[in-house]
Amino acid sequence: MTDGGSHYTGGAWRSDAGMRPHAFDPWAQPELFRGVLTRRAIAFLIDLVVLSIPVILACLFIAVFGLLTLGLGWALFWLVSPASVIWALIYYGACLGGPHSATLGMRLMDLELRTWYGAPSYFVLGAMHAVLFWVSVSFLTPLILLVGLFDGRSRLLHDIVLGTVVINSSARTGVAQPARTF
Numbered sequence: 001m002t003d004g005g006s007h008y009t010g011g012a013w014r015s016d017a018g019m020r021p022h023a024f025d026p027w028a029q030p031e032l033f034r035g036v037l038t039r040r041a042i043a044f045l046i047d048l049v050v051l052s053i054p055v056i057l058a059c060l061f062i063a064v065f066g067l068l069t070l071g072l073g074w075a076l077f078w079l080v081s082p083a084s085v086i087w088a089l090i091y092y093g094a095c096l097g098g099p100h101s102a103t104l105g106m107r108l109m110d111l112e113l114r115t116w117y118g119a120p121s122y123f124v125l126g127a128m129h130a131v132l133f134w135v136s137v138s139f140l141t142p143l144i145l146l147v148g149l150f151d152g153r154s155r156l157l158h159d160i161v162l163g164t165v166v167i168n169s170s171a172r173t174g175v176a177q178p179a180r181t182f
Contacts, residue, residue, distance in 0.1 A: 026153050032171050039109040050091070055084050062077055062080070089131070094123065096129060097123035097125065099120075100112060101113045110168055115164055136157050140157070
């Protein structure tokens, strides 16, 4: 027989199904979310520049290589699109899954990506964050970004789906975390 979602924890019954509470409360800690949407937009533009520089350099190399090989090297242009996608996934996965939980643009804008329960991001979550962002913007138009204006934590649609939140990293270090008793 099942217990209906309650779990016995040794002394008290819990009915929260083992779910952790949200680590970041927009009402108790508003400084974590102040200006996040504007900074995210600027960080996105910075990351676009960072992502495009190697792609542009690769295109220039292929163009020069094509001239040197009398046009044969231009056949390598078909590799640019798949290589760009792989580069973007590695960039977002490594940066968001790294020790700062932020891309270069996010670090410049003093932002970081956290899970809803406060843990840092990891590689697969960072890569999926980028994939879901591009898919949601591609299929649902950029107007889907307006979701962040109506969410207390300034989360966008892909943040809600993945269970992530973007916060001000300098405000997080200044906010006292509640003590845990074990």
